[in-house]
Amino acid sequence: MTAVTEREYEMVVGLEVHVQLKTRTKAFCSCSADFGAPPNTNVCPVCLALPGALPVLNHHAVELAVRAAIALECKVHETSVFARKNYFYPDLPKGYQISQYDKPLAEKGWLTIGELENKTPVRVGITRVHMEEDAGKSVHDRYNGVTAIDLNRAGVPLIEIVSEPDMRSSAEAGAYLRLIKQILSYAGVSDVSMEEGSLRVDANVSARLRGATKLGTKTEIKNVNSFSAVERALDSEFTRQVALLKSGGTVSQQTMLWDGARGETRPSRSKEESHDYRYFPEPDLPPLALDAEWIARVGREIPELPDARRKRLVDEYKITPPDAELLTSSAGFSEYFEAVARASLDPKGAVNWVMGEVSAAVNAAGVHLDEFAVRPADLAELLRMLRDDVVSHTAAKRIFARMVETGKPPVQVAAEEGLQKVDDDSALAGWIDEVLAENPSEAARYRAGETKLQGVLVGLVMKKSKGSADPKKVNQLLPERARGPS
Amino acid sequence: MKAQPARASAAAAKLLAGPLTECVACIREGAAIPADMVSASFDRADEVGAGKDALNIFISTDREGATESAKQLTAHLGRAEPLGNLAGVPVALKDNIATLGMPTTCGSRILEGYVSPYEATVVRRLRANGAVIVGKTNMDEFAMGSSTENSAYGPTRNPVDIRRVPGGSSGGSAAAVAAGIVRLALGSETGGSVRQPASFCGVVGVKPTYGRVSRYGLVAFGSSLDQVGVLGRTVEDASIGMEVISGCDPLDSTSADVPVPRYELEKNAGLKGLVIGKPREYFPDGLDPRIAQECERALDAYRELGATVRDVSLPHTSYSIPVYYIIAPAEASSNLARFDGVRYGLRVLSERGLNGMYEETRARGFGPEVTRRVLLGTYVLSAGYYDAYYKKAQAVRTLIAQDFRDVFASGVDVLFTPTTPTPAFELGAVKDAYEMYLSDIFTASANLAGVPAMSVPIGDAAGLPIGGQIIAPHFGESVMFRAAFGLERALAGNFVPGEQDA
Numbered sequence: 001m002t003a004v005t006e007r008e009y010e011m012v013v014g015l016e017v018h019v020q021l022k023t024r025t026k027a028f029c030s031c032s033a034d035f036g037a038p039p040n041t042n043v044c045p046v047c048l049a050l051p052g053a054l055p056v057l058n059h060h061a062v063e064l065a066v067r068a069a070i071a072l073e074c075k076v077h078e079t080s081v082f083a084r085k086n087y088f089y090p091d092l093p094k095g096y097q098i099s100q101y102d103k104p105l106a107e108k109g110w111l112t113i114g115e116l117e118n119k120t121p122v123r124v125g126i127t128r129v130h131m132e133e134d135a136g137k138s139v140h141d142r143y144n145g146v147t148a149i150d151l152n153r154a155g156v157p158l159i160e161i162v163s164e165p166d167m168r169s170s171a172e173a174g175a176y177l178r179l180i181k182q183i184l185s186y187a188g189v190s191d192v193s194m195e196e197g198s199l200r201v202d203a204n205v206s207a208r209l210r211g212a213t214k215l216g217t218k219t220e221i222k223n224v225n226s227f228s229a230v231e232r233a234l235d236s237e238f239t240r241q242v243a244l245l246k247s248g249g250t251v252s253q254q255t256m257l258w259d260g261a262r263g264e265t266r267p268s269r270s271k272e273e274s275h276d277y278r279y280f281p282e283p284d285l286p287p288l289a290l291d292a293e294w295i296a297r298v299g300r301e302i303p304e305l306p307d308a309r310r311k312r313l314v315d316e317y318k319i320t321p322p323d324a325e326l327l328t329s330s331a332g333f334s335e336y337f338e339a340v341a342r343a344s345l346d347p348k349g350a351v352n353w354v355m356g357e358v359s360a361a362v363n364a365a366g367v368h369l370d371e372f373a374v375r376p377a378d379l380a381e382l383l384r385m386l387r388d389d390v391v392s393h394t395a396a397k398r399i400f401a402r403m404v405e406t407g408k409p410p411v412q413v414a415a416e417e418g419l420q421k422v423d424d425d426s427a428l429a430g431w432i433d434e435v436l437a438e439n440p441s442e443a444a445r446y447r448a449g450e451t452k453l454q455g456v457l458v459g460l461v462m463k464k465s466k467g468s469a470d471p472k473k474v475n476q477l478l479p480e481r482a483r484g485p486s
Numbered sequence: 487m488k489a490q491p492a493r494a495s496a497a498a499a500k501l502l503a504g505p506l507t508e509c510v511a512c513i514r515e516g517a518a519i520p521a522d523m524v525s526a527s528f529d530r531a532d533e534v535g536a537g538k539d540a541l542n543i544f545i546s547t548d549r550e551g552a553t554e555s556a557k558q559l560t561a562h563l564g565r566a567e568p569l570g571n572l573a574g575v576p577v578a579l580k581d582n583i584a585t586l587g588m589p590t591t592c593g594s595r596i597l598e599g600y601v602s603p604y605e606a607t608v609v610r611r612l613r614a615n616g617a618v619i620v621g622k623t624n625m626d627e628f629a630m631g632s633s634t635e636n637s638a639y640g641p642t643r644n645p646v647d648i649r650r651v652p653g654g655s656s657g658g659s660a661a662a663v664a665a666g667i668v669r670l671a672l673g674s675e676t677g678g679s680v681r682q683p684a685s686f687c688g689v690v691g692v693k694p695t696y697g698r699v700s701r702y703g704l705v706a707f708g709s710s711l712d713q714v715g716v717l718g719r720t721v722e723d724a725s726i727g728m729e730v731i732s733g734c735d736p737l738d739s740t741s742a743d744v745p746v747p748r749y750e751l752e753k754n755a756g757l758k759g760l761v762i763g764k765p766r767e768y769f770p771d772g773l774d775p776r777i778a779q780e781c782e783r784a785l786d787a788y789r790e791l792g793a794t795v796r797d798v799s800l801p802h803t804s805y806s807i808p809v810y811y812i813i814a815p816a817e818a819s820s821n822l823a824r825f826d827g828v829r830y831g832l833r834v835l836s837e838r839g840l841n842g843m844y845e846e847t848r849a850r851g852f853g854p855e856v857t858r859r860v861l862l863g864t865y866v867l868s869a870g871y872y873d874a875y876y877k878k879a880q881a882v883r884t885l886i887a888q889d890f891r892d893v894f895a896s897g898v899d900v901l902f903t904p905t906t907p908t909p910a911f912e913l914g915a916v917k918d919a920y921e922m923y924l925s926d927i928f929t930a931s932a933n934l935a936g937v938p939a940m941s942v943p944i945g946d947a948a949g950l951p952i953g954g955q956i957i958a959p960h961f962g963e964s965v966m967f968r969a970a971f972g973l974e975r976a977l978a979g980n981f982v983p984g985e986q987d988a
Contacts, residue, residue: 045602045603045604048829049824049829050584050602050603050604050830051584051590051592051597051600051602051705051706051824051830052582052583052584052590052602052606052701052702052703052704052705052706053604053702053703054701054702054706054737054738054739054740055739056736056737056738056739057739084820086819086820086823086867088823088826088844090826090828090840093824093828093829094823094824095820095822095823095824095826096820096823149828149829276868276869278819278820278864278867278868278869278872279867280816280817280820280867280872280876283708283709283710283740283817284706284709284739284740285739285740286739286740
């Protein structure tokens, strides 16, 4: 008898990704779709579902949804139909969600998420992309014993991206999610922030013996709030399913909630899976008819996607493919890089600074790149000052730190802080003399021919000058000052 | 204490009883004062016993608000922009049309006291044209019914015969016009709810083409069927009301961007050469002989006026009631989900938590007919039944619509049929729900097809009004009004609308 091990099982994953579209207003009314307003302030008769109110479709939402669908290689249908998904929940004001059902916006896309060792591309099919509206938010922990409802989010436009069950590991699922996020961010479709809820993931997972062609019974994992949580939840749920199957049990189709603190999935108490949503075509909205010409135009106007940008950065700026890969992981950073590289004519310097200082400072400040105090033009100016030897590398770092704090241009910071390179012989001589006087034993050994102390002494001079001394000139001047006045 | 409101002048009372155009002309010339028209309307309501203990026509009235808007109109007189086509005209609204300053209850317990914070597009259009809203009329709960007996606020009685129903669901609006309290009222249609009460009360009732009038602010029942309609004393009054409320509305995605013609221009157009279709399915063997007789007289009148009457067929007519009673409840079951006790209206707390609150609120808030239709609609949309019921019904609906397209494509200008299979029945006489549903047998098909239709008084059976129905092609309101004007004139003296009461 052979023991059946976990290795003999294969994980099968399909993902449902909800993405909030970056529109100014909601999907079916003119309320602001902004995140973070005081509760129930972005509401109107339509999104409150007052008696008699009717939805009117936001065409910008349609354009963004089409853009997303095309970026994901989907076929966009010229006619799609909105449908009502009926269920009762306090944060669902109408008692139904306007969604799309049997005639979605787009179908049959795919993504290449990487390649196998033998260079075979790993492709994940995208079943469909459809439009829908978000529900409001139930707030359970704000008031004692009662649930509060915030309907600011009710009616915000979403797309749901449903994948085929094409992923075979949690790592593939993670790669798929990171790629979706990257593409939609580049396409300008969404902020794709899991923290702000503009990207949400439900994961369907099943286990089957390797080589089996039939899919096992799947469970759906909800309540995952980061990509790494998705990966951990998948591994944990897979292990649970395999243990169940190995012991001769069966997996029951149900919704599981991910408990990140305990690192395990547990069955959802809600009987969500028994819901009959009674979908039917939304009679308040005519079928969504899109002109083929218009769809094509939206496709042509999609901003450059990550793959294309990587190749172009290598060609245009002669940077290395790994650098390009690193830069393009975020649309914002690659754009920032390009602005710096163009203005400074120093792509290499731009790579180093953007991936080094800028990335670290942005992370430390916890801000979005577009809110970052140092604008690309100012960083480019600093790179030019470095190249022209106006400032030392040490001083440049200090100037940059001040720029982050104040948003001031580098020339101004350098002037205010006295960080421009000092190459005036008398000032340098003064600092050198002071250092020699303050460090008599080192000075004596140096004078006695211990030339390796040159670096130590230059460093002390640089320190005394707060980095403004031109180290080249200090190196030249040090021997003659040490010899003393002739 | 407030002084007793002044009684209206005899002149205002006379204007209220006369044609709309006269009233509007007098007000524009300054010969009549809008506030007096409001008084005349409220006096008439007292006179005929519109109150809860008698006809029970209104769910709420607003004399103060109406007087205030009337005074504002007077202040506007003489300014650059002329007063609209309904200047100073008292108008009543069915209580499922969102109105500022007065409750909008839909005849339901679940919306008792609910005041809409926004106003329906049709009401804004009425006000913009100088109409003064005097009250909200009684109706079958959420417009589900054909007798106005299904109101949580008690039944309305027919001013023609107080033992009888006014029809429904716009029974209060039809009764308000028939009793002479207003010249014009708005109702709403899903399967005949304007035409059927118009027929029962002896007034004119119009259901426009689906998409002709904005539904924004009309509390939804069957969204793909609902239209706001008008009830008026005469074809001309109704045509003026229709013209005011018609037109594309950016707030209603199902409203159509089709120009609105001047309907009252059809008044003197004449009927020579008009082809009137007489669909055999609407004249079945068992039709009430009094109704059959009045319809034949109307058709004779058409012939005398130079129109041709042609026998035609709409072969799928018999499916309209079953199809209607699948589609309308299906949409209603979803439309009424928002009445959940969470945000507005009745909330009944329960020890059984959230689901308990939903159940108690809806069980206590909805009456039996609404409950029946919500259950019916939920059932036909359920997994496993959807294809057999809802999907099939939609397929048959397209056949019914095709019947109309075919008959109008064959050279028929309008169709003429009875509006209802019987005259007004007595309160409590129709107990079986399905029998009540058959009241809509001649009207529901126009809603399913989306075509315009109207009911015009054509005679009576022992004093009970009988209405004839004119059905026109999509956006063919002009030819419909043309046929209605001609018929009204030909039958004048035969039956004078609105003159049957004391």
